[in-house]
Amino acid sequence: MTEQTAPMRERITLTVNGTSVEGLVEPRQHLGDFLRQNLGLTGTHLGCEHGVCGACTVIVDGHPIRSCLMLAVQADGANVTTVEGMAKADGTLHPLQAAFRAHHGLQCGFCTPGMLTTLHAFLSANPNADESAIREAISGNLCRCTGYESIVDAALAAARIMQGGA
């Protein structure tokens, strides 16, 4: 090893989608790259890597977080949920995922994981949210395909089901 060139690495331990995982990461690696490259969880998409588009949003300790703006080392000890962790183990879709399909809340699907995780965290904390609050909640997630209306409709429908304890 030459000290000038070999990148320093840090060991981290975190919980991802209910499973404890370990990683050896460069301090500069962001959480999104760690999830995609080290864990193969490619459902988290990188759309801008400067924290505006929201496609890479994951849930960290209950909060929606842009995984391109959080370093992997900062997630040491955290509990992370990605889009892969939303459906039940038997494959049953989360009410948000089912509502997105029923309301055509996705077209190309690239912003979708970030929309789902953002809304998952938001509706869990704000189960009675109305349309205007939902629009505000996803105002940090860019979608070029849908015009947002079908996403809002899906979120309203899912909120009703989530409140019903489904």
Added chain:
Amino acid sequence: MGARYFGASVPRIEDPGLLTGRGRYLDDIKLPGMAEAAFVRSVHAHARIKHIDVTVARNQPGIIAVLTAHDLGVAGKPMPQFAPSPLIKQQRTQHVLASEAVHYVGETIAIVVGDTRAAAEDAAALVEVDYDPLPAVTDLRTALDGDAPRAHEGAPDNHIATMRTKFGDTDQVFARAVHVFRETITQHRGGCHAMECRGVIAAEDEISGQLTVWSSTQAPYMVRRMLAPWLGLDESRVRVIAPQVGGGFGPKGPTYPEEFALAQTARLLKRPIKWVEDRREHFVATTQQRDQIWDVEVAADANGRMLGVRGRCLHDNGAYLPYGLILPGTTMASFPGPYALEALDITLDAAFTNLTPTTPVRGAGRPNVAFMLERLADRIARELKIDRADVRRRSFVRKDQFPYATGTKARDGSPIVFDSGDFHSCLESAVERFSDFRSRQEEARKEGRYLGLGIASYIEDTGLAPFEGATVKVQPNGKVLVLTGAAGQGQGHHTVFAQIAADLLGVPIEDVSVVSGDTGSFPHGIGTVGSRVAVLGGSSVHMAATRVREKALKLASEMLEAAEADLVIESGRVHVAGTDRSIGLADLALRLDGVAGLPLPRETEPGLGATAYFEGRALTFASGTNLAEVEVDVETGTVKILRYVVAHDCGRLINPMLVDGQIRGGVVHGIGNALFERMIYDDSGQPVTTNYGEYLLPTATEIPRIEIIHIETPSPLNPIGVKGAGEGGTIPAAACIISAIEDALTPFNVCIAEHPLSPERIADLIDGAKAT
């Protein structure tokens, strides 16, 4: 044919994977031994390259190669012209890697290959390029002046081509017109901004020599067509696959230097290589639409009926011609809009600048023409003090005039004909939703609130020639496979193809799977551009599935010993109506797939499948009218869109839910063009809006609900009666929003002939109007 799926809002078969993180986009593909690439790109808009020093970069840890044009053997070998045209005066396509000069910020100069993308990017920053900067052409208004700098050194001028579209006697029409109005209209359109950037993987199989290229493209067959001869390979040795693509919107239609560079580098280094564009690159290296400047005149009669339009358009094509004259050509093909003009004479001059090249973005020049024509229609209404809808009512092609020859000519010289439509019904159905608007506007003004109503009508030529095709096959397990060349980028093509096939073959849609966008699985394709796939791809699936159905009925008739007329196909089985006798499609498929020693039935080809191509011999025209209600804060210049109504005719609807999605997404793209999106360059050609803090896209809080009214006039030109729906939302939207803002500002007598409009610009327009 039962209409179980066709016409119904069927949930998409694409969705389950996309909703659970199993989309498999380009960047999700990982091959054994795969290296990753980054590009060194020009930091100057126009410069000679004096020297490139890669020594330091090459010696970085984790670096496999740093290659210039000479290293790659591509110096002096520009990319092929995608769309040759005799009108092109200066044939300039980009080099895969620039070695002598660069002509826009972002142009590729060297490729750096590393174990990881991070290593490649680190080393790319250490490549030293010694430039000799040259004057840059950045202002379209003066680009064709004799004393303008040249975008390419040694060129006679910056002129690419002159295009003209003309019919009738404009001199005579303008001479006898009661009214003639002149406008100068300046338009800017932004970039693509699919949420997935571009990306390429190239890998050559060591033993077979087969080159496979995965690209997040709209047109894998065109990538193969460009790439194979350039590499000196038979097409059969090049396979191009479009995986799941995260939005296209036009700029993923052309082929790019990165596709060529990756293919060549993978062959040279004998290992798979991936490159994924980051967003900063997307702002400079993915084609854009940008500026058009129109100087036009409109002639109208005493009642405000539009009689003729004449004038000139100046078009910014950027630094190269990656896509021939398709974008300016589509601009010209948008005339005469929905208007029954007596005469038209438009000249377009396309110019080189030292900015990122331009190619079609959703709408592709059509929104520009719609904006211009709709501004002229509004101008007539304002000058004559008549209702803006009346100008449209009096000027539209009438329902009884279809099929209507517009007077313009297609590329092959044939007359352009509107196949079907009902422009007036679209207009009236949208207008009637705002019957109380003027009284509300008056009331609001008393409270110091400025409401405005916008109106814009449009046509869209769809179903662009030449063809798309499909193979439909029943597999021995009874499930149906559809193979097609037409790739999707989120439109839901697999679902609509499955709907069509499922109905004809009497199977549940769950039993249909679709493979698309892979040159290795279907022989011919063109690409997903110009709102053509539902028309051409959908019709080819219909034709192929119809033949499979006929084949199944013929064989079942022999095997069940019943007349074909007595047979029905339901739930994957052919039944003799009114009896309990039936045979499964699976059994028929197995019979036709053949068993050794058992001859096939006479006069039957193997396999329960068929392949068909639908050729688009003539364009089919979608049309409609949009109305928008806005409120303008005259102090801050901010615009709030209160209501948006679309009346739209795209023929028969295969899946209304998906069509609505296309329309809403399209409208919002147009709203972005009207109010938010501006790609700004400074005078030296440096881009200054290269992130989403500086370049604004519409977000959920600015966008209203969009009400949609469908008027269905089936197209007589294809077997399923459909017209394209991909761009109709975008085409009138900017025109509609600007019309609404102008209407809101009527008390200030503000006239608007430009977009996008920032709040600051609106405030300036109000101040300017107050001062005069």
